[in-house]
Amino acid sequence: MEKIRTLRGFRDILGEELGKFRDIEEAFRKYSTRLGFRQIELPILEKTELFVRTIGDATDIVEKEMFTFIDAGGDSLSMRPEATAGMVRSYLQEGLYATERLTKVCTIGPMFRHERPQKGRYREFHQIDVEVFGVKEPLIDAELIFMIRMFLDELDISRYHIEVNSVGCKTCRESFRGILLEFFATRKSELCEDCLRRLEKNPLRIFDCKNQQCIRVTADSPLLFNSLCDECRDHFDLFQKYVTGFGIKIEVNKRLVRGLDYYTKTVFEITSDDLGAQKAFMAGGRYDDLVEEMGGPATAGIGFAVGVERLAMLMPQKTEEPVRECFFACIGDRAHDYLILLLKACSSEGIPLKYSYEAKSLKAQMRYADNLKCDLVLILGDDEIEKNIVTLRDMTGKNQEELPLNIDHIISVLKNRLSP
């Protein structure tokens, strides 16, 4: 029989990693609540069209990375590859723009992209997603960076870089596109194959290329950052001023671009040198045109996503505080009847129940108790019942004592001994 295992790039999350996930979620809740964000649960499956229209039909995500299928009704559906699209849909569908001046929302959950798995990249992965609708002032851009900073501090993560840039608005980007194409008209031959493709599809991404030759060419190239319109320039300057005001050090990376079509003005990435090739573990930016493009009122937007798996990889190993527990060892039928009464009473007192389901030898039960790292073993045998006692053994030493066979008394002793 062939063993069934998870799909490629899909994983079980358990043990220490799951603990980190829980800690990440808890730390995130703390600061998102503090800054007025509320949580939304979004569907994992949406109409394919939603992602095509928001993320952009020329992006890799939409072109080749979505889990897409046709359902029984003939609709094309896709597993969400990111959360912003769903957030925008929800913002419009739920009419939030009409009931509040600004909207701060967040969500956490699995995302799906059909990519080749590698370190820190899976087909099912988890993101925390944060979005703000209705604020165009750069103070909110800075507040998000501030929130990220507090969140990472809470998780004891200190080795990271905050890289920021501005990709401008529609106007400055359009005029820069002309400048860029003009520059590359004479130097196309020096670019790698991938960059020639980028030149057609998304010229800004050329600045992202890791090829040495391309880096040399783009070093001479004009930068979008230097062609920003006055409004975008002012917006970015204020953003930098506010972030500095929050006491946070950022690095302006004029070559930083994003792979999704909807970004405008501020973009940022939080990167770590401890992650291998996939070094960005948080990223986001502003998308001031997206809501209107999706059929809503003109509404500024900004948000970011946290790659939970990547963040978990950066977290220091936690030394788990051991929980003190008692094992109930039992020999004989009469003792077993008493054990059940004792278990019932212990359970309602919040004492964890560890015991053997099989009638094993005391030696085997002791071994099991040791294996479970129990600090105490309560030995309950027919001999004890006969004498109206129970034996309580301290597993850290070798001491044991006899207690009267009285449930209330046993419970009070256990509660006393098990408290840290």
Added chain:
RNA sequence: GCGGCAGUAGCUCAAUGGCGGAGCAUCGGAUUGUGGUUCCGAGGGUUGCGGGUUCAAAUCCCGUCUGUCGCCCCA
């Protein structure tokens, strides 16, 4: 989607063309009721899967799946 490396017991790994093993872990036993250290023993495998070469394949070849690292791209 493309490339490099890898896949043997639950885990870490030996066996390099000639009988598939060890350590750890699990389970049992060592005066019928006392764990950890020690000693003895047991279970556990279609060597990822499929094909090929060979008298003979874990080992060589081809394919495939999965993992891993990188590319593209992204959190």
